[in-house]
Amino acid sequence: MDYYQCSTGDLYLEIRRRRSIPFGTRDQLSEALHEDDEYRGADATTIKTEPLGLFVPRQLNLSHTSEFGQTVPANLLVNERIIYWQMNTFFPSLQLFFASGRSCTIDGGQLSGGIVGLDPHLRFRLTDCTNEEEGLLTKSLRPDKFASTNRGIKIKEAVIAQRTSIVTKLPRPAPNAPPPKFCAATIDREIHTVVGLRLEGMKQTAFIWAKAKIPSFESDRNWGDVRIAGLRNDVPAPVLTFPLHTMKPGSQTKVVVMNSLISRSMASIG
Numbered sequence: 001m002d003y004y005q006c007s008t009g010d011l012y013l014e015i016r017r018r019r020s021i022p023f024g025t026r027d028q029l030s031e032a033l034h035e036d037d038e039y040r041g042a043d044a045t046t047i048k049t050e051p052l053g054l055f056v057p058r059q060l061n062l063s064h065t066s067e068f069g070q071t072v073p074a075n076l077l078v079n080e081r082i083i084y085w086q087m088n089t090f091f092p093s094l095q096l097f098f099a100s101g102r103s104c105t106i107d108g109g110q111l112s113g114g115i116v117g118l119d120p121h122l123r124f125r126l127t128d129c130t131n132e133e134e135g136l137l138t139k140s141l142r143p144d145k146f147a148s149t150n151r152g153i154k155i156k157e158a159v160i161a162q163r164t165s166i167v168t169k170l171p172r173p174a175p176n177a178p179p180p181k182f183c184a185a186t187i188d189r190e191i192h193t194v195v196g197l198r199l200e201g202m203k204q205t206a207f208i209w210a211k212a213k214i215p216s217f218e219s220d221r222n223w224g225d226v227r228i229a230g231l232r233n234d235v236p237a238p239v240l241t242f243p244l245h246t247m248k249p250g251s252q253t254k255v256v257v258m259n260s261l262i263s264r265s266m267a268s269i270g
Helices: 008-017 026-040 058-062 120-126 144-149 261-269
Strands: 046-053 081-087 093-098 103-107 114-118 130-133 136-138 153-169 186-199 206-212 227-232 252-254
Touching: 008 026, 008 186, 046 186, 093 114, 114 120, 120 186, 120 206, 153 206, 153 227, 186 227
Parallel strands: 081 130
Antiparallel strands: 046 153, 081 093, 081 153, 093 103, 103 227, 114 206, 130 136, 136 252, 153 186, 186 206
């Protein structure tokens, strides 16, 4: 997140909220917050997360995108075992594949230009599964000799929650007013819906969220809502067709190249 246009007062308050001691110039304070974001991820920008129960808010359910199917209650994921997951390859979504043969999608498509992300503890736990993120396949860290005994990671608890996160925004100019020479951004708050999972081996629930891939001061929203959708048993895990035996545990390979067809065609014309 970009803090460099924020006022010194806002920077001081945000650093104190994170239980740190503010020190230095405005640029140094901004850099300190940016580094904390990079190091702690969503933990740094989260103010609070409050459980809502098993269902997403009615407005989100009614306005959802249709490509991933109907919204389903969170408790239907309990006791499923995750064997593979795929995130942000073609859409802002996280698709979970289960040992039962079923799959579901955590849909973050409400936010234009968004991506889906994971709280650090959830991401760390999911490294035990082979996964694909933005077209990059990463093989599980588990040695091959244990592959036959790997029954996946069991979901112990699944919830819907409402999270309050910080965001930086520029104040909206008055109609017909000349643009100011300098306008300080403010550190504001946004409320968004998240999906929480507690997997076996985790003491606490961690969350799946959506945010703008490139945050903007001018954007109406920088955090998006997510929902659980399309729980079905007709989609096999893509990794089943990939020769994983040729990869070492923890190694990576590119399986999807994300290029623009428009730019490629224009280049060929030129």
